[in-house]
Amino acid sequence: xxxxxxxxxxxxxxxxxxxxxxxxxxxxxxxxxxxxxxxxxxxxxxxxxxxxxxxxxxxxxxxxxxxxxxxxxxxxxxxxxxxxxxxxxxxxxxxxxxxxxxxxxxxxxxxxxxxxxxxxxxxxxxxxxxxxxxxxxxxxxxxxxxxxxxxxxxxxxxxxxxxxxxxxxxxxxxxxxxxxxxxxxxxxxxxxxxxxxxxxxxxxxxxxxxxxxxxxxxxxxxxxxxxxxxxxxxxxxxxxxxxxx
Amino acid sequence: xxxxxxxxxxxxxxxxxxxxxxxxxxxxxxxxxxxxxxxxxxxxxxxxxxxxxxxxxxxxxxxxxxxxxxxxxxxxxxxxxxxxxxxxxxxxxxxxxxxxxxxxxxxxxxxxxxxxxxxxxxxxxxxxxxxxxxxxxxxxxxxxxxxxxxxxxxxxxxxxxxxxxxxxxxxxxxxxxxxxxxxxxxxxxxxxxxxxxxxxxxxxxxxxxxxxxxxxxxxxxxxxxxxxxxxxxxxxxxxxxxxxxxxxxxxxxxxxxxxxxxxxxxxxxxxxxxxxxxxxxxxxxxxxxxxxxxxxxxxxxxxxxxxxxxxxxxxxxxxxxxxxxxxxxxxxxxxxxxxxxxxxxxxxxxxxxxxxxxxxxxxxxxxxxxxxxxxxxxxxxxxxxxxxxxxxxxxxxxxxxxxxxxxxxxxxxxxxxxxxxxxxxxxxxxxxxxxxxxxxxxxxxxxxxxxxxxxxxxxxxxxxxxxxxxxxxx
Numbered sequence: 001x002x003x004x005x006x007x008x009x010x011x012x013x014x015x016x017x018x019x020x021x022x023x024x025x026x027x028x029x030x031x032x033x034x035x036x037x038x039x040x041x042x043x044x045x046x047x048x049x050x051x052x053x054x055x056x057x058x059x060x061x062x063x064x065x066x067x068x069x070x071x072x073x074x075x076x077x078x079x080x081x082x083x084x085x086x087x088x089x090x091x092x093x094x095x096x097x098x099x100x101x102x103x104x105x106x107x108x109x110x111x112x113x114x115x116x117x118x119x120x121x122x123x124x125x126x127x128x129x130x131x132x133x134x135x136x137x138x139x140x141x142x143x144x145x146x147x148x149x150x151x152x153x154x155x156x157x158x159x160x161x162x163x164x165x166x167x168x169x170x171x172x173x174x175x176x177x178x179x180x181x182x183x184x185x186x187x188x189x190x191x192x193x194x195x196x197x198x199x200x201x202x203x204x205x206x207x208x209x210x211x212x213x214x215x216x217x218x219x220x221x222x223x224x225x226x227x228x229x230x231x232x233x234x235x236x237x238x239x240x241x242x243x244x245x
Numbered sequence: 246x247x248x249x250x251x252x253x254x255x256x257x258x259x260x261x262x263x264x265x266x267x268x269x270x271x272x273x274x275x276x277x278x279x280x281x282x283x284x285x286x287x288x289x290x291x292x293x294x295x296x297x298x299x300x301x302x303x304x305x306x307x308x309x310x311x312x313x314x315x316x317x318x319x320x321x322x323x324x325x326x327x328x329x330x331x332x333x334x335x336x337x338x339x340x341x342x343x344x345x346x347x348x349x350x351x352x353x354x355x356x357x358x359x360x361x362x363x364x365x366x367x368x369x370x371x372x373x374x375x376x377x378x379x380x381x382x383x384x385x386x387x388x389x390x391x392x393x394x395x396x397x398x399x400x401x402x403x404x405x406x407x408x409x410x411x412x413x414x415x416x417x418x419x420x421x422x423x424x425x426x427x428x429x430x431x432x433x434x435x436x437x438x439x440x441x442x443x444x445x446x447x448x449x450x451x452x453x454x455x456x457x458x459x460x461x462x463x464x465x466x467x468x469x470x471x472x473x474x475x476x477x478x479x480x481x482x483x484x485x486x487x488x489x490x491x492x493x494x495x496x497x498x499x500x501x502x503x504x505x506x507x508x509x510x511x512x513x514x515x516x517x518x519x520x521x522x523x524x525x526x527x528x529x530x531x532x533x534x535x536x537x538x539x540x541x542x543x544x545x546x547x548x549x550x551x552x553x554x555x556x557x558x559x560x561x562x563x564x565x566x567x568x569x570x571x572x573x574x575x576x577x578x579x580x581x582x583x584x585x586x587x588x589x590x591x592x593x594x595x596x597x598x599x600x601x602x603x604x605x606x607x608x609x610x611x612x613x614x615x616x617x618x619x620x621x622x623x624x625x626x627x628x629x630x631x632x633x634x635x636x637x638x639x640x641x642x643x644x645x646x647x648x649x650x651x652x653x654x655x656x657x658x659x660x661x662x663x664x665x666x667x668x669x670x671x672x673x674x675x676x677x678x679x680x681x682x683x684x685x686x687x688x689x690x691x692x693x694x695x696x697x698x699x700x701x702x703x704x705x706x707x708x709x710x711x712x713x714x715x716x717x718x719x
Contacts, residue, residue: 003382005351005372012349012386119347120359143348147390151342152597158564159598162590163611163655178600185596185641193343200300201408202331202360203346210359212368213352 005212013214014116015058018125020221021113024051025106027228031235033106040238040245044231052108059116068108075100119143124211133204144194152186246412246443247276247299252313254294254303254467268294268309269467276443278411281434281457284447286464287490287674288644292447294467296414298322299445301330317412332361335405339417339672341397350387350400357408368407375406379433395426395549402433413437415446419453420672423549423700424498427453449674451486452496463489492675497702499547504705504712511539511711514663514694515573521553521560524567530556533570536713540574543685543695545705548715554698558665561696562588588663589656593671595648599640604632607640607651611658623658630654630684646677650684657693664688666697670704682707 014021030036032048056065078097082090119140126136156179165175217225234244254269269291276282284292297303298315305327315322317333335357338344347353354375358368376382381403384396392400398418405413415434419427431453437444438457446454451461461473471489473481483493507513519533530553538544546554560568563584572579572587579587592598601607608623616622627633630650635643640651649669656664666685670678678701685695685708699705705712 003373003376003385004369005355005376005385006369008351008386009369118349118352120349120352120355141346144346147348148342151390155592155594156597158559159590159592160600162562162564162585163598163600164585164659165600165610181600181602181641182597186594190343193338193340194346196302196306197336197338197344198346199306199327200302200331200334200336201346201357201404202328203356205326205328205331205360205362207360207362210362210365210368212355212359212365 009212009214017215017217017221018117018121020224023225023228025109025113027231028106028109033102037235038238041235044234049105052105052112055112061115064111068104071100071104118213120211121213121215124213124215148190149187156182246278248316249274250314252315254309254311256309267467272469276445279441279443280459281438281444283451283458283461284464285451285491287676290464291467292464293416296416296447300334300336300414301327333410334412334414335408335410336414337401337405337418339420341394341421344401345389348388350389351385353400354404354407357404371407375403379403394421395423398422399429412443417448417672419450425549449492451492452494455494487675490675493703499700499702499705500714502705502712504709506711506713507537507539512541514538514540518570521556521568539711540694541692542711543689543709544711544713545709546696546698546713552715555667558590558667558698562590587661588665589659589661591652591666593667595652596641598652602639604638604640604651605636608654608658611655626654626657663694668699669697670701678704
């Protein structure tokens with residue numbers, strides 16, 4: 001069958017718009033990770049926490065979904081067994097459990113955004129939000145830079161293992177320093193080569209950029225944005241001392 | 246199309262130029278419409294610098310002091326913004342891993358046109374045309390992190406094709422490619438030729454494009470040393486080229502070298518159960534139930550990208566925790582952990598395996614603890630690998646070849662008997678390739694067993710005496 005890029009872009013269109021994703025991340029970071037809001041917000045937070053998992057399922061990201069669920073279950077299990085543990089261990093369990101349950105949900109949301117948003121979609125969304133190029137370009141490079149540097153990091157770790165430099169060995173204190181030397185050199189090189197290549201292909205031209213991806217609000221986006229608005233309103237009302245339920 | 250008039254260039258900011266060497270001095274070069282010019286010469290001769298002057302990265306991205314003029318289609322590059330030059334000139338770079346802006350391949354093909362603000366429909370049309378004419382349907386809508394180096398380079402070339410500039414620059418695009426991927430690159434160039442594009446390629450591995458070029462320009466120390474027209478090229482032999490410090494012009498698959506895997510009198514080194522597949526994938530990468538290798542010889546490991554050669558090396562080194570195979574050597578069976586102390590891997594990115602702040606210290610941390618007169622021994626090793634002059638240099642500031650020799654010095658210091666190298670000659674000129682070959686021979690004479698993963702037929706011809714190829718991997 002002949003390849004059609006238009007159809008394929010249509011097919012890979014995400015379940016929700018990138019702008020909605022950004023709004024959701026912000027709300028999750030503030031209320032679930034940041035712990036904003038009091039007693040009254042608890043039920044809303046429960047719903048918010050379930051959201052990234054629902055979205056991961058909607059986009060068929062099975063591995064990420066299961067990893068997230070496992071970590072969350074571990075977190076709650078720690079909190080649950082905490083009271084039955086001896087003093088030192090119970091502190092430790094409280095600490096780990098607290099961090100896991102608080103952070104995992106928002107990190108899952110971040111992973112969801114990175115996994116399901118293409119660079120083109122992201123730039124397109126930022127342009128629709130009237131962000132200047134000076135903000136959009138560095139942020140969009142992140143999508144590319146982090147995985148590349150991650151791969152470099154793995155390769156350096158392997159090299160250390162091969163040369164017999166381990167954490168816990170005689171040189172444990174120096175290991176971190178050793179890792180940083182090649183890491184910095186190669187990060188600088190990668191950044192430079194990525195920019196050179198992007199510039200020779202006309203990034204940053206003062207024309208209206210085209211984006212071949214399909215984005216735009218649909219019913220599910222409106223639903224979620226209204227949801228976000230509701231959470232914020234509920235919070236403001238709580239601050240004013242209004243009892244909602 | 247392109248005109249360089251008396252161009253002299255020096256890297257670095259204007260204020261700290263004292264004594265800095267010219268990267269180019271007094272270069273005159275003019276390239277006609279539709280011409281295909283090869284720039285070649287030893288490392289550091291200024292090939293890449295010329296390309297950067299033409300695509301505008303100099304002076305707009307890399308700083309330096311330029312004299313003379315560089316014109317593309319009659320326009321001075323210096324006075325043009327990079328995004329305007331981008332419409333005229335397309336570049337394919339050496340490193341396939343760092344020239345993409347997008348994560349998905351389709352977005353990558355569209356990138357150049359998107360930046361120019363072409364209408365959507367037109368971009369779709371251009372992508373579909375390129376995909377159909379180059380037959381890359383299988384590569385579309387994939388994450389670039391899941392492509393092999395050869396496939397990435399194909400996407401980079403296709404991206405240039407979608408943008409459709411009249412001038413195409415190739416900066417050592419074949420450095421990381423195997424034989425088949427290099428042939429695919431050759432076909433790409435043929436299709437550009439048939440469309441009348443002007444092409445300027447900087448390359449060490451000249452064989453794959455030797456019969457396609459109109460002219461070869463040979464650079465030395467930033468000057469044009471010689472030029473050969475098409476007719477003059479055809480009489481040059483590999484020996485003539487070697488004399489000028491150039492690689493061979495004969496394209497030959499590594500498998501053609503016909504070396505034995507193992508011979509009667511060799512000391513055996515036997516691999517048992519070298520089977521491996523990555524977590525969550527059914528398809529095995531390695532499937533070698535039993536293979537006898539020769540110790541104390543230089544064995545080439547060849548085969549196309551994606552056949553698991555690099556995986557083979559890391560399994561052999563004991564770096565894959567889930568790997569269960571063993572190595573039988575001198576009447577002993579070596580498990581993963583034991584092999585970590587027996588084998589030393591010189592990686593492709595040698596910079597990633599040098600961790601300290603001085604050359605001497607790098608060797609010192611590799612020496613076994615309680616070595617007597619450690620400094621003296623380290624200095625002796627450095628001398629033997631021609632690094633005696635630089636004990637205090639920062640390892641990351643060394644040249645590629647020097648880094649490689651330092652990594653090997655560390656291998657010798659650690660006293661491991663088996664040395665593994667992953668593509669040691671990618672991007673090396675004739676002189677450096679020969680140096681590497683000579684050094685491997687020296688190591689063999691000292692009793693080291695050397696296994697080298699390579700696509701470089703010339704290196705195999707120069708130093709390898711045994712070979713494992715594709716057929717042994719399945």
